[in-house]
Amino acid sequence: MKVEEILKTKANLSLPKKVLINLQLTSAQSGSEMMCTLKSFGISVQQFNVLRILRGQGKKPANLSTIQDRMVNKMSNTTRLVDKLIDKKLVDRCVCEENRRKVEIVITEQGLDLLKEIDPKVEELEKKATKNLTEKELEQLNYLLEKLRS
Incomplete structure (x- = not known):
């Protein structure tokens, strides 16, 4: 079972745990895509x-x-x-x-x-990575991620 499916089906996961798992998934996905893009440039x-x-x-x-x-x-x-x-x-x-x-x-x-x-x-x-978010959502997400790190 994929991690995304686990997040959807496990109602007993705490919200903070779901958020952190989602952050890790998103980071891994974007990091992998960046790595592939840069690999072609050596x-x-x-x-x-x-x-x-x-x-x-x-x-x-x-x-x-x-x-x-x-x-x-x-x-x-x-x-x-x-x-x-x-x-x-x-x-x-x-x-x-x-x-x-x-x-x-x-x-x-x-x-x-x-x-x-x-x-x-x-x-x-x-x-491409942010195409599903509006400008306002991107600003809000950026604000929330900065707040999370403070």
Whole structure:
């Protein structure tokens, strides 16, 4: 029996339990779809997250700590992710001029170009995933999820 069917047939499940199971199901489904989309570009979801963080920095470099703090998945090995992105020439590692012990990470033009290529596919995926919700419902859901995490 699928988890969705269990949720519908088990009236004895508490509402908080149903909500958390639904959150996990939705997260797993959207994560799987994102993983499949990004796989064709040769990067993982976590690597994509690092690239977006660095793009958001503009021309300003980020250190490993900043990247780690902004990661969606806090359990990611940021150093390993950055090393893989360096190998793919999507990011560069530089030594800070003011503090030679500080390592700074910047996105390369190749990394920016890859994101430009990926962006429409991700936007299409986001629209598809939320197509059954109105703008108002999306705002309400976003508000409730933020409230749940606070």
